[in-house]
Amino acid sequence: MMNHELKMIPAREPPVMAVGVLAWIRNNLFASTLSIVATLLIVYGLFLSIPPLVQWALVDATWFGADSNACNREGACWAFVTARLDQFIYGFYPAEHQWRPNLFFAQLAVLVLWLSLKWTPGKQWVLGYSLLLMPFVSWFLLYGDLPGLEKVETHQWGGLMLTLLLALCGMIASLPFGVLLALGRRSNMPVIRSLCTAYIELWRGVPLITVLFMASVMLPLFVPEEVVFDKLLRALIGIILFQSAYMAEVVRGGLQAIPKGQFEAFNSLGLSYWQGMIMIILPQAMRLVIPGVVNTFIALFKDTSLVLVIGLFDLLAIIQAGLNDPAWLGNSVEGYLFAGFVFWIFCYGMSKYSQRLEQQLHQGR
Amino acid sequence: MRAFSLLAKIKKGRYVVTDPKHVSHKANSTPRFLRELLRLWRDASFRPLIMQGTVVLIIVMLAIWVISNTMHNLEHRGISTGFDFLSQEAGFGIIQSLVEYDESHSYGRTFVVGMLNTLLVSGLGIFFATILGFLVGIARLSSNWLLARLASVFIETFRNIPLLLQILFWYFSVLAALPHPRQSYALWDSIFLNLRGLFLHKPIIEQGLLPVMVSVLVAIGLTLLFRLKNRMRRLDTGKPIPGASLWMTALLLGIPAVVWGLSGATLTLDTPVLKGFNFRGGIAIIPELGALLLALTIYTAAFIAEVVRAGIESVQKGQKEAAASLGLKPGKVLSLVVIPQAMRVIIPPLTNQYLNLAKNSSLATAIGYPDLVSVFAGTTLNQTGQAVEVIAMTMAVYLTISLTVSLLMNTYNKRMALIER
The missing domain is CATH 1.10.3720.10 (MetI-like)
Structure with a gap:
């Protein structure tokens, strides 16, 4: 008897060019003639630009020094940034009180971490604190004029501290106005609807810079002469007026996404308009608009740099002012790169966070 | 929700269900005009009117306040109002202007x-x-x-x-x-x-270039017309005019070229x-x-x-x-x-x-x-x-x-x- 042994022939190795690194390189870098040309051009371009850039920014750079003369002219003069770092962060805030802005930064860091980490308890309380109390706590902490806290005038504020403060206060204060305006724009009452629409379209139609001009030039005319507004407060009012219109449109998007049945349901339960809005509609809508809110926050964060034109010293303005210092002439590239880097870190981080949130939202549906 | 919790509270004995007479007695104790107001407020067709009226009133009052403040402040600072300043001489230069401008303009x-x-x-x-x-x-x-x-x-x-x-x-x-x-x-x-x-x-x-400019405009107009005609024909018969794009190029370039040649500019x-x-x-x-x-x-x-x-x-x-x-x-x-x-x-x-x-x-x-x-x-x-x-x-x-x-x-x-x- 023949013993037929049935045995699988071992599978042949796939062609080298079909799997693995080589295949990836072929499919993604050299797929067609055009692709080959593009790859070669880009590689050549990177080869030309990257090494000198690294040489300039890192190898030949001077990191510390007292003025421009201490710098190696071949490389970047980061000494400009390191020497003035205090000013870039705190503005003209008195040195002996700098623990106060530090506390403000620490508070922000804790709040942000608390709200973004998954396992931290009591998120609603922390969120409530951030939205309701935090701006006032921060203001009193920085402004002082309380027993035990010396007063620090707002014209001494500046740098990153001012940028963060303007963006945060502008954002948080515009949130309730935005919600009210959005509700008003979707209201059944024609007068209220048209007023809210007019307000939103008015502010969305003009550039922030004119709003800031208006706030700094016209606002003092609008109030009785005895009332004197701080320059910072005027800028903040302008930012809030402007921002609440954008916020309203974001919130309206969320409201529109709520199915009609939800409105009918709370009506048939006998809830009043405000009860229904606060307990049923807004909690759902606000969850939907978080990514949009983060995006408007990013836009506002970038836009706070415009306060430069009305003479406030935010991060960009204080660097711009530092460039004109005779001891540090000719360091504009370093200054702008540093400012750009700081802004970029914040904005990129937030945009990644908002993308993550968006994905989480879409997972549930 | 509300009704349920109320029911629960009644069961627990926290609320005593009062007899109707007592309730009506209590309601009668509020003044008549207040009751009327409350009735209007609860009227679904009337409440929006009250609210909108209030909002308009507040805004009008705010506007009056702002305007009167502004008028007062401007007067105090000696600034005249109105658009008369637009016709005054500006007296400053502008580094780039698309229209004729110098310091003497308004x-x-x-x-x-x-x-x-x-x-x-x-x-x-x-x-x-x-x-x-x-x-x-x-x-x-x-x-x-x-x-x-x-x-x-x-x-x-x-x-x-x-x-x-x-x-x-x-x-x-x-x-x-x-x-x-x-x-x-x-x-x-x-x-x-x-x-x-x-x-x-x-x-x-x-001067000589003027007819050329005009002819460019005419050529563009004719080309668009031709394109429309071509489209209509394609929609009608399913086939475009043969050599349509060639015709259009000829129209667009030919007319200005000929005019330029004739005008000798x-x-x-x-x-x-x-x-x-x-x-x-x-x-x-x-x-x-x-x-x-x-x-x-x-x-x-x-x-x-x-x-x-x-x-x-x-x-x-x-x-x-x-x-x-x-x-x-x-x-x-x-x-x-x-x-x-x-x-x-x-x-x-x-x-x-x-x-x-x-x-x-x-x-x-x-x-x-x-x-x-x-x-x-x-x-x-x-x-x-x-x-x-x-x-x-x-x-x-x-x-x-x-x-x-x-x-x-x-x-x-x-x-x-x-x-x-």
Whole structure:
């Protein structure tokens, strides 16, 4: 008897060019003639630009020094940034009180971490604190004029501290106005609807810079002469007026996404308009608009740099002012790169966070 | 919810159910007019009226308060109100003007000059940002990994840095590092780039060129007419006029060429020449315009690229496959199937980006490009002190642009919605 042994022939190795690194390189870098040309051009371009850039920014750079003369002219003069770092962060805030802005930064860091980490308890309380109390706590902490806290005038504020403060206060204060305006724009009452629409379209139609001009030039005319507004407060009012219109449109998007049945349901339960809005509609809508809110926050964060034109010293303005210092002439590239880097870190981080949130939202549906 | 909890409380004995007589007695104790008011308040058809009336009243009172304060303050500071200042002599120079302007012109003229400069930089910015944005957006979806990465680095870098910072960077770091006029970069001895700007040839329109200009317009009109006719015929018979594109080219180029030949006009160029410390003649693109344009173009292009990417990704894969299986070539698939559907998604946010660009052009004031905000809301405002009028006029210009565009956008969206199933 023949013993037929049935045995699988071992599978042949796939062609080298079909799997693995080589295949990836072929499919993604050299797929067609055009692709080959593009790859070669880009590689050549990177080869030309990257090494000198690294040489300039890192190898030949001077990191510390007292003025421009201490710098190696071949490389970047980061000494400009390191020497003035205090000013870039705190503005003209008195040195002996700098623990106060530090506390403000620490508070922000804790709040942000608390709200973004998954396992931290009591998120609603922390969120409530951030939205309701935090701006006032921060203001009193920085402004002082309380027993035990010396007063620090707002014209001494500046740098990153001012940028963060303007963006945060502008954002948080515009949130309730935005919600009210959005509700008003979707209201059944024609007068209220048209007023809210007019307000939103008015502010969305003009550039922030004119709003800031208006706030700094016209606002003092609008109030009785005895009332004197701080320059910072005027800028903040302008930012809030402007921002609440954008916020309203974001919130309206969320409201529109709520199915009609939800409105009918709370009506048939006998809830009043405000009860229904606060307990049923807004909690759902606000969850939907978080990514949009983060995006408007990013836009506002970038836009706070415009306060430069009305003479406030935010991060960009204080660097711009530092460039004109005779001891540090000719360091504009370093200054702008540093400012750009700081802004970029914040904005990129937030945009990644908002993308993550968006994905989480879409997972549930 | 409420009813349930009330029921629970009654069961627990916290509430005693009162007899109806007692309740009615309590209600009677409130004054009659208050009860009437309460009844009106609870009337669903009346309450909105009360609320709207209150809101209007509050706003009117606020407006009166603000206006009276303003009047009082202005009077106190000795500033006259009204638009008379527009006809006064301005007395300051503007470095770039599309219309004739010098110090002896009026403040009203500075408004026009500023507005035209704003429109100029916005128009140019929109043109370049669209081209760059579409290129980057398509590159972002390229099958070439390196190209796609490069595009995404471009987008993420320039989207996340404030525009003002970018403007200052281009103006103070890059363009200020260009050589002095005597050491200008020159291209074919006709284009010069230096610290003072970019200098180009300027064609001079002479008397003889007028018929040529007119003929160009006529040719464009005739070509459009021909195109319409061709389209009608194609819709009627399914076949276009043979050689249509050839005919159209002939019309577009032939008529002006013939007219030019007959009129015998010659085209002369105004060449930039180095005189003293700077170039004279030709077209000068001032560095302020250059920096602003660069920054606006790159910043907006990063946003447009994302819009384009989202638009192209929104077209379902099945559409491309269906088109390919009908036998369309890849180019035709893109132009006949993908792009038309993507445009529907792209155009509304694209228009928003255009509006943003127009509004962002107001940052010109930071580097001194003479746009509307810089000239009119800046210098004119400071010289006249007419804050209310000047700011109102400035805002009105931007508002008009925005509202007009969004009105057009709404009509477009409505038309698009009708075409949809």
